[in-house]
Amino acid sequence: MNKAKYTNRVPEDRKEVVEVIRKLKKPVKIMIIGSVDSGKTTLTVFLANELLKEGLRVGIIDSDIGQKGILPPAVISLGFPEEVFTSLDEIKAKKHYFVGTITPNQFFGEMITGVKLLVNEAIKRADVILIDTTGLVHGPGVELKRMKIEVTNPDIIIALQKKDELGNIIQPFEGKIRIFKLKISENVRIHTREERRKIRRDKWKRYFKESHEWEIDLQQINISGTLMFQGTKITEEEKNMLESLFRWIIFHGRKISNKYFVVKANIGNFPRSFDRNTLMACDFENLSNLIVGLIDRKGFCLGLGILKFINFNELKAHLMTPLNKEELEKITEIRLGRIRVREDGEELGLLPREAL
Known part of the structure; x- marks a missing residue:
């Protein structure tokens, strides 16, 4: 069971982002942020596939440790898809960084270190690096995202939000980093806690x-x-x-x-x-x-x-x-x-x- 699959039936603003990325000097680092069930992984899959079609080399850093697409859970993973793919679990990771749990709480150091080290690895061979993040965006999550942005220095931040719930995260970077504020797609599905647990159970078992x-x-x-x-x-x-x-x-x-x-x-x-x-x-x-x-x-x-x-x-x-x-x-x-x-x-x- 996978939360996100490739589709090109997306809002037009997603396609506009692809055009911007295509024209930028490479390599380009892109961080995607949003709350739980905001469509971050779906957007990651869409962008990766559209950029692969353009002949660009894409690196994906999956840091959503509790709802990983790239196996296994509890690590941050880096993969380089070579052709169009349906979901992240088709990608075999080239490198992992161990966090050891399924929630970033109490493990900010590992989350930040892992993403930074894998960005350093990805930039050696990718034109575009997509960083998929956890849904922790409130309370301590604001500081986690701030530090992650500061250490990776992305060229683009894509903020998926209903209204302005990510304002506390992105406001300090306004005017410094190019930010795309995208509306959450109406096709996004909300998953219950038990559904999330079942998805992880299937992934653990497979691994x-x-x-x-x-x-x-x-x-x-x-x-x-x-x-x-x-x-x-x-x-x-x-x-x-x-x-x-x-x-x-x-x-x-x-x-x-x-x-x-x-x-x-x-x-x-x-x-x-x-x-x-x-x-x-x-x-x-x-x-x-x-x-x-x-x-x-x-x-x-x-x-x-x-x-x-x-x-x-x-x-x-x-x-x-x-x-x-x-x-x-x-x-x-x-x-x-x-x-x-x-x-x-x-x-x-x-x-x-x-x-x-």
């Missing part, structure tokens, strides 16, 4: 369909996106003290400056309170089915894995991934995400950033 289980030696690879392996290992005395105080089984513990980080399981079901400025506790079960990024030496994501469990005694991780042995040999880092997903695509929940 992990050919996965195999691999054992990874964590002593031979960098672990990021977590405090889990920072600092020094806690002593046996410290472990015993924390287990006694909170009725925990502690599988793994580190001391980072004056703060403890432990991976634990509860003994008994009763309230526990502690100062989170001095102690962080991660439930062992939250590491099961956690999405992880498999990162190469340049910081790009070669693919995703589903963490099944970590053997802390042997420091080995078991994960499911569609990557093959040759691809796995290229990874230098495993980065932990904040969403738990089964191989059948069912999402098991989001973790807050501070959970790990």
